[in-house]
Amino acid sequence: MSASGTSSSLEAPGASRGEDDAVVVLDGLVKRFGETEVLTGIDLEVRRGEVVCVIGPSGSGKSTLLRCVNLLEEPSGGRVVVRGTDVTDPDCDIDAVRRHVGMVFQSFNLFPHLTVLENCTVAQRKVAKIGKAEADERARANLERVGLGERGDAYPAELSGGQQQRVAIARALSMEPDLMLFDEPTSALDPELVGDVLEVMRDLADEGMTMLVVTHEMEFARQVADRVVFMDGGVVVEEGPPSQVIGAPREARTRDFLDRVLNPTHER
Amino acid sequence: MTSAGSARPAAPRAGLRELLRSPRRRARVIRGVQYAVLVAALVAIALVADWGEIRRAFLDPEVAAAQFPDVLTVALVNTVVYTLLGFTFGLALGLVLALMRLSSVAPYRWLATIYIEFFRGLPALLVFIAIGNGIPLAFGVFLNRYVVVTLALGLVGAAYIGETIRAGIQAVPRGQVEAARSLGMSAGRATLTIVIPQAFRIILPPLTNELIMLTKDSSLAYLLGATIAERELAQFGRAALNDYRSLTPVLVAGLCYLIITVPLGFVVRRLESRTARSR
Numbered sequence: 001m002s003a004s005g006t007s008s009s010l011e012a013p014g015a016s017r018g019e020d021d022a023v024v025v026l027d028g029l030v031k032r033f034g035e036t037e038v039l040t041g042i043d044l045e046v047r048r049g050e051v052v053c054v055i056g057p058s059g060s061g062k063s064t065l066l067r068c069v070n071l072l073e074e075p076s077g078g079r080v081v082v083r084g085t086d087v088t089d090p091d092c093d094i095d096a097v098r099r100h101v102g103m104v105f106q107s108f109n110l111f112p113h114l115t116v117l118e119n120c121t122v123a124q125r126k127v128a129k130i131g132k133a134e135a136d137e138r139a140r141a142n143l144e145r146v147g148l149g150e151r152g153d154a155y156p157a158e159l160s161g162g163q164q165q166r167v168a169i170a171r172a173l174s175m176e177p178d179l180m181l182f183d184e185p186t187s188a189l190d191p192e193l194v195g196d197v198l199e200v201m202r203d204l205a206d207e208g209m210t211m212l213v214v215t216h217e218m219e220f221a222r223q224v225a226d227r228v229v230f231m232d233g234g235v236v237v238e239e240g241p242p243s244q245v246i247g248a249p250r251e252a253r254t255r256d257f258l259d260r261v262l263n264p265t266h267e268r
Numbered sequence: 269m270t271s272a273g274s275a276r277p278a279a280p281r282a283g284l285r286e287l288l289r290s291p292r293r294r295a296r297v298i299r300g301v302q303y304a305v306l307v308a309a310l311v312a313i314a315l316v317a318d319w320g321e322i323r324r325a326f327l328d329p330e331v332a333a334a335q336f337p338d339v340l341t342v343a344l345v346n347t348v349v350y351t352l353l354g355f356t357f358g359l360a361l362g363l364v365l366a367l368m369r370l371s372s373v374a375p376y377r378w379l380a381t382i383y384i385e386f387f388r389g390l391p392a393l394l395v396f397i398a399i400g401n402g403i404p405l406a407f408g409v410f411l412n413r414y415v416v417v418t419l420a421l422g423l424v425g426a427a428y429i430g431e432t433i434r435a436g437i438q439a440v441p442r443g444q445v446e447a448a449r450s451l452g453m454s455a456g457r458a459t460l461t462i463v464i465p466q467a468f469r470i471i472l473p474p475l476t477n478e479l480i481m482l483t484k485d486s487s488l489a490y491l492l493g494a495t496i497a498e499r500e501l502a503q504f505g506r507a508a509l510n511d512y513r514s515l516t517p518v519l520v521a522g523l524c525y526l527i528i529t530v531p532l533g534f535v536v537r538r539l540e541s542r543t544a545r546s547r
Contacts, residue, residue, distance in 0.1 A: 095452050095453070103447075109447035112466065113546050115546075122451075123448075126461055127453055175451060
């Protein structure tokens with residue numbers, strides 16, 4: 001299990017890594033909201049099968065970075081290349097790219113008027129044009145995978161937050177993506193429900209899914225991530241294996257942030 | 269000090285001022301007064317009213333019986349048909365207006381806004397006059413009665429329905445569109461599959477109000493004149509009023525409107541509780 005191994009040994013499987021191996025490439029990504037520059041020239045690469053966790057204080061731009069990958073936010077400058085397609089190119093078919101990029105939101109965003117099963121089939125049917133029988137089967141398999149095989153006929157409002165977030169993961173997986181984006185997936189959950197969701201994400205990572213995860217769960221990042229990126233003020237301050245960034249941070253800003261997160265009540 | 273306060277001597281008599289000092293007691297007294305006024309008013313009406321005269325004017329059983337079955341088979345049916353024609357057209361045009369109001373193309377937004385401000389500000393009666401009398405006179409064309417009713421009710425209804433639908437669409441959280449788009453849906457597909465079904469649940473109650481308003485506005489068709497078979501409820505009541513010199517037919521016609529509107533409210537409440545599971 002990846003949790004027991006050290007991060008450096010995990011990097012071994014991806015032996016040959018050329019440009020084709022990169023699922024996401026951010027090249028000088030800039031994002032401005034009006035006058036404020038939220039991201040100031042981010043360079044980042046996520047390779048196939050890699051789990052990258054982005055951590056940092058609120059307002060550091062990490063969610064914006066994630067949303068620039070599937071163009072929920074329009075980048076103001078730089079290049080974003082996803083699966084070999086430059087999504088910042090105005091001619092690119094962003095819908096086609098998004099079909100292969102799953103996204104999980106902080107507030108779940110399940111479709112409340114559809115059942116759990118329909119949530120997992122609607123995009124398959126309407127976007128990928130898959131037949132009902134096959135779509136249902138795929139959806140059931142993914143609900144099974146997140147431990148909710150029995151709840152297909154329920155409506156989202158009838159589920160707990162943790163169950164809703166697991167359905168959201170199953171919904172994204174039903175499009176058979178080869179990259180999953182997670183935007184603080186456990187931040188809106190009651191503490192006792194966080195574990196189930198993290199468990200599902202850990203299984204996904206073990207199965208080799210490429211994942212870009214914005215999170216405040218330091219323990220998850222430490223155990224599951226191949227690489228941790230610490231952001232502050234719109235720049236990447238520090239980047240490396242979790243043993244380094246979380247275990248032995250080099251930058252003062254990283255140390256200060258981790259100190260606040262890991263020992264919230266301690267006296268300075 | 270405290271012992272002196274708590275050992276206050278019991279009030280010898282609960283005077284009115286003492287009674288009104290506590291807010292809860294004051295509320296009880298006020299409620300009692302309200303009941304007393306109500307009972308007094310009912311008694312006064314019962315004593316003063318001339319029940320025989322009222323019955324003759326409003327509740328003449330023979331006159332009432334004479335209205336059936338035509339008031340149902342002709343008048344009620346016509347009212348429902350006119351209303352549904354106007355509502356269907358109004359709903360279709362209203363949806364177009366709502367999408368125009370939300371368009372990223374500015375001139376569409378302007379056009380929709382102008383339309384809505386225009387037709388929302390006009391009395392429905394004037395629109396009926398313009399379409400039913402004005403167009404045939406000005407252009408020398410004959411418009412089918414159903415076309416006139418559909419246009420007049422629909423054009424006015426669409427202005428209100430359009431605003432209702434726009435508000436409903438805007439009430440669907442942004443995250444819903446983001447989730448749909450992130451699954452690869454196009455903007456149009458996301459609107460159709462995710463936003464509009466949710467918006468319609470939100471606007472079901474105000475939309476019912478529009479339908480009820482159109483039911484009542486369908487009475488304006490009386491302007492167009494009508495053969496006996498074309499009469500809707502209001503016109504039916506009016507014609508019978510002339511025939512019988514009694515208000516009874518008007519009351520019967522009025523009750524028939526309630527036969528439409530009251531069950532409508534009931535059905536919508538049922539629908540709402542049925543969909544409660546999925547919000």
